[in-house]
Amino acid sequence: xxxxxxxxxxxxxxxxxxxxxxxxxxxxxxxxxxxxxxxxxxxxxxxxxxxxxxxxxxxxxxxxxxxxxxxxxxxxxxxxxxxxxxxxxxxxxxxxxxxxxxxxxxxxxxxxxxxxxxxxxxxxxxxxxxxxxxxxxxxxxxxxxxxxxxxxxxxxxxxxxxxxxxxxxxxxxxxxxxxxxxxxxxxxxxxxxxxxxxxxxxxxxxxxxxxxxxxxxxxxxxxxxxxxxxxxxxxxxxxxxxxxxxxxxxxxxxxxxxxxxxxxxxxxxxxxxxxxxxxxxxxxxxxxxxx
Amino acid sequence: xxxxxxxxxxxxxxxxxxxxxxxxxxxxxxxxxxxxxxxxxxxxxxxxxxxxxxxxxxxxxxxxxxxxxxxxxxxxxxxxxxxxxxxxxxxxxxxxxxxxxxxxxxxxxxxxxxxxxxxxxxxxxxxxxxxxxxxxx
Numbered sequence: 001x002x003x004x005x006x007x008x009x010x011x012x013x014x015x016x017x018x019x020x021x022x023x024x025x026x027x028x029x030x031x032x033x034x035x036x037x038x039x040x041x042x043x044x045x046x047x048x049x050x051x052x053x054x055x056x057x058x059x060x061x062x063x064x065x066x067x068x069x070x071x072x073x074x075x076x077x078x079x080x081x082x083x084x085x086x087x088x089x090x091x092x093x094x095x096x097x098x099x100x101x102x103x104x105x106x107x108x109x110x111x112x113x114x115x116x117x118x119x120x121x122x123x124x125x126x127x128x129x130x131x132x133x134x135x136x137x138x139x140x141x142x143x144x145x146x147x148x149x150x151x152x153x154x155x156x157x158x159x160x161x162x163x164x165x166x167x168x169x170x171x172x173x174x175x176x177x178x179x180x181x182x183x184x185x186x187x188x189x190x191x192x193x194x195x196x197x198x199x200x201x202x203x204x205x206x207x208x209x210x211x212x213x214x215x216x217x218x219x220x221x222x223x224x225x226x227x228x229x230x231x232x233x234x235x236x237x238x239x240x241x242x243x244x245x246x247x248x249x250x251x252x253x254x255x256x257x258x259x260x261x262x263x264x265x266x267x268x269x270x271x272x273x274x275x276x277x278x279x280x281x282x283x284x285x286x287x288x289x290x291x
Numbered sequence: 292x293x294x295x296x297x298x299x300x301x302x303x304x305x306x307x308x309x310x311x312x313x314x315x316x317x318x319x320x321x322x323x324x325x326x327x328x329x330x331x332x333x334x335x336x337x338x339x340x341x342x343x344x345x346x347x348x349x350x351x352x353x354x355x356x357x358x359x360x361x362x363x364x365x366x367x368x369x370x371x372x373x374x375x376x377x378x379x380x381x382x383x384x385x386x387x388x389x390x391x392x393x394x395x396x397x398x399x400x401x402x403x404x405x406x407x408x409x410x411x412x413x414x415x416x417x418x419x420x421x422x423x424x425x426x427x428x
Contacts (some may be wrong), residue, residue: 050310059310108311110319134314137304144312148300155293200324203314208302248396249327250407251318270400278399 016133041068043120044127046077049141059138061129062087068122075128076104076115079142092139099257100194106142107131112194113257131192135203149193150202152210156218156236161229179225184269186220188258195252195269201245208241212252212269215243219272222279234283237276246273323407326414330389333382340379373426380425385418 030226042065050059064082071081076094093103097116104115108130136144162168166193196202196211210218218237222230235244248270256266351358392410395401401410 016384048312052307052309059313107317110317130314131315131317134312134318136312137309138307138312145300145304145309148297151293151297151300198318200315207297247327247331248393250402250404251321253402253407254321254323254404264406268402271399274396274399274402277397 003152009203040070041122041124042066043078043122043124045070045082046127046129047079047082047142048088048131050138050139051089063127068120068124070195071120073119075108075118075120075130077287078120078128079115079130088239089141093143105133105145105192105194105197105257107134107197112198112255114192114194117257117259118124126148133197135206136197144197146193148206149191149211149213152214153191153217156214156221156233157229158209158217158221160221160224160227162226163228173203173226176223182223182225183220186216186223186272189216189220189267190258191217195267198251198255199246200249200251201247205241205245209245210237210242212246212273215246215276216267216269216272219276222276227262230279231283234276236278243273243276243280246270246277248274316402322411326389326411330386330393333386336382337386349384376426377422380422381418384425385414385423388417 015218045064045066046061047058049062053056053200064086065236066078066081071077074097076097078158079090079092080094083092092106092115094116095101095103097104098112099209102114106115108115108118109121109128112133115130130142132138133143133144136146137146160173162173164206191213195216196213199212201209202211215237218233222233227233250270253266253268253270256269392401392414395410401407
């Protein structure tokens with residue numbers, strides 16, 4: 001018969017022994033502390049607040065305190081906890097809680113991410129600062145007016161365009177494996193607007209500059225082998241503002257929250273825009289203008 | 292018609308007196324961001340300095356050696372002279388090396404974030420070394 005003991009850091013152990021009869025018996029005993037009291041870990045959250053229904057209200061920061069032992073790990077968990085238990089007037093967008101819908105995009109500790117994917121920093125000496133997406137009109141608290149962003153997306157015609165529509169819906173439009181691979185890193189965009197609202201150029205020129213999110217989707221349709229309007233899509237960007245306000249500041253790629261695990265570093269709108277600029281230099285301008 | 296719609300967006304938001312969410316005051320600074328604005332700053336500085344020098348050369352009386360003697364006669368210490376030299380050398384070096392980094396981006400290379408940092412640090416390092424070398428010459 002032999003005995004093995006495993007002790008873990010959580011102060012409970014497993015004692016396993018095998019008696020001659022061949023049965024493996026294991027006992028588990030846990031060390032119980034006298035008054036099993038876990039110290040509360042209080043974290044401060046400073047949140048941007050503004051109420052349109054209070055006349056003359058000015059934007060302000062409101063501090064909430066949360067015990068991290070009683071809260072989920074993500075910033076969105078904290079916001080929901082605040083809304084449920086402390087202040088039901090706190091207003092923010094949210095839906096999937098798993099980084100696929102893009103609703104909870106906001107500025108956390110100075111960077112734009114999705115609140116549902118951003119782990120709360122367990123350092124209790126520093127507060128977590130939460131702001132809405134930068135340089136956007138505020139509807140209420142953390143909710144920005146996204147309609148300009150959506151209108152810009154609509155303007156690039158984000159759908160498949162064929163010269164001859166007669167075959168539409170009859171058969172699949174075939175695409176080689178290599179051509180489909182070109183769409184990797186582009187189609188995954190959830191239009192959360194973290195990148196566009198991190199771009200200083202977009203801050204100063206949101207009316208005329210399309211921004212990284214919309215431009216990356218324009219590129220997604222330009223290089224889709226099934227789409228036949230590449231040159232027209234390129235010629236639409238032929239003005240000083242729509243594309244060319246990009247000065248390669250690279251805040252966009254740095255802030256993209258679509259990080260699935262350790263190996264994927266998020267999407268790269270900066271690179272997509274650079275590829276558009278290269279295509280703009282070589283496409284046949286006259287042919288597109290003649291259409 | 293999209294253009295008309297967008298105009299209504301701006302009109303609606305300003306008439307509702309909605310605040311603009313904070314941006315430059317709250318956004319976390321990073322090395323690439325600072326390098327980008329420094330490129331713009333050194334560009335404006337160099338452009339302005341060259342234009343000012345050209346205007347001065349055109350308008351001011353006396354030739355180059357006259358002004359060189361004037362500066363010598365001011366008996367400015369070597370440290371301050373060195374500082375002035377560095378103050379000219381650094382913008383020239385930085386803007387040139389970062390300019391090459393921009394050209395590298397223009398051919399579509401170096402867009403992964405670790406590469407942006409690597410080329411960034413290289414530009415900073417080369418600029419400092421070149422500026423010090425030029426100052427000591």
